[in-house]
Amino acid sequence: MKLRLSFLSIILICILTCAQDKNPINTDNSYELIVSDLNIPWGFTFLPDGSMLINEKAGELIHFKNGKKTTISGLPEVYVNGQGGLMDIILHPNYKENGWIYFSYASSEGENQGGNTAIARAKLNGNRIDNLNVLYKAIPNSRRGQHFGSRLVFDKDGYLFFTIGERGNRDVNPQDITRDCGKVYRLNDDGSIPNDNPFVNEPNAKKAIYSYGHRNPQGMTLHPQTKEIWTHEHGPKGGDEINIIKAGKNYGWPVISYGINYNGSKFTEITEKEGMEQPLHYWIPSIAPSGMAFINSDKYGSWNGNLLIGSLKFRYLDMCSLKNNKVIKEERLLDGLGRVRCVEQGPDGYIYVGIENLGIVKLIKH
Template sequence: MKYYVLSLLLIISTYASAQEEDRQKENDIPITTSTTYGYELVVPDLEIPWGMDFMPDGSFLITEKSGSLIHFKDGKKTVIKGTPDVYARGQGGLLDVRLSPNYSDDKSIYLTHSSTAGDAKGGHTALMKATLNGDALTDQKVLYKATPNTTKGQHWGSRIVFDADGHVFFTVGERGERDVNPQDITRDGGKVYRLNLDGSIPKDNPFVGQPNAKEAIWSYGHRNPQGMDVNPTTGDIWVHEHGPRGGDEINVIKKGANYGWPLITYGINYSGTEITDQREKEGMEQPLYYWLPSIAPSGMAFVTGDQYPELKGNLLVGSLKFQYLEADYLNDGQVVKREKLLEDIGRIRDINSAPDGTIYVSVEGKGIVKLIINKEQ
């Protein structure tokens, strides 16, 4: 019996690998390795620095997934008081952080975290706004709390960006409930959300007025989006999200659009079995790009600074699985070339471009590093 089971597992694994190879040929952009870039460690000794943003004076705000918000300035780490309690389960914890686009006036920051608020056991993703008052958070207000809670530990999302029209966008993963959440606009999870900066629902959100709809939803049919940035040329919101085994995706987010999960996917179950044989369906968006095999993407940033001439205008994505920084070179909005940067640096969790265009990367077990061009280049 044991021999039979092992043989069956080997057959499934071999079949799955063959499937991945066949599907890879459909979207094959081989990745090369660049030695042009290196890094300098700027903020040392961090465990899982999930999110980061930059203060007006150039110092850092950094979230540790375990629940701490850190202000790093002049070589010193100060732990901010008054951060929300987090449901630290699985991939949940204190997640993204972004300064308000009106920070100079309102001193507000936005945070996403795993929250236990609500009647059911477990938790779900919440978006909070608070005032940073010295080394403490005050005037805390939860702008959105996804429901219902679950004790599952996976797929919380969650990234935050702002558009030029006074809206905050944030992502929530489907919380391991792929068959009920992502395709149902009356349920949270597997969505990109859009709110006004005060947490109110914009009147032009796509599902406003629909019966029982979660009116904060901007797009749906997502799995677990952990990278998001605003394209500086077009103003479009770009998101990447984890696929299952294969099928990580980059998507350009459109109002009211359905991105298909799990009804269409380029991935398969971790066991090697099919999720679906459908890769396209009418009324569902195709990814701008998809990875086979999965790289487990986290963090995303467009390069805008003149410090990196070859990278300017292109996209950076972190790989948790393969532990490198990926440069995706774009032509007419499509990925045409891929490069590994900072190979074997560790599990990359976040990428952000400072106001001066300098790229910073957060690495689990290491800290925050600055991307530099090697002197010998």
């Protein structure tokens, strides 16, 4: 079998580069602080009036309008543990007509102690939400604190895609379609299963699964031209990935990977295998990616069309220049500002970035 890189090569690269990131710093940018005093703004979205709904990981939903923050009541109980808490938030594509808001959170509902990722929708009614409807709850619950996912995206046909990480159960969950976790899922907007989902006719399969073999996807977005679903996911030590999601495909974790264990030992000998998808791009060392958006606006000149991905580990916004679905250049924006948790393009065409222990900033190109 032909390997893209030998395992020894990966280890040598990691030894040489894991201490630092090699992407050059782009100084042609600055920022404006829009929302201050946030701890971990895991996700945010814009309402039609230009105000914002912001999810604080610790379990607080904030409405930011005219410079004022208001806490929204009515949330379900959020299981806050490790990487789990109140996570992503988006609007229905027809929000102006139906008022549905969708969000992901860690939930302890169900059997066993601990929690797992849940997807719900609700409507905003003044300073509270009502009409709460849980659309999906992953099982089983686990007391582990890692790998909840979880991003939400509607595609061009109105299907709801969401991600759930493998919850730290590497060798069981991601390759088994009869189990939740380590998957990308697809639902109708009301939580029902699309009749053409890839595993609806597979005995015992989780019918909502759209793709599998994922580790912990914390970035997902719709390509503005091709309308394909793009994701990224955390690798272990090395091996963070960008993928284009296709129905029924296996993305390999943990059978194939460009990463190694955190202690430097290996868990797989191979980086490619027949029947498993190769990443569009991977990082060595890991940048710990979170949040993902394309620039699809005239506000940034030559940057239009570039892909933006947050780096938790190295505290910058990674701008990826693309050509034929290949990353040909990476540059650091907002370098050193803080752990980048989420990235969104606002209705005004500007890019907004959630920074841990700071707030939400607007990206400015000089």
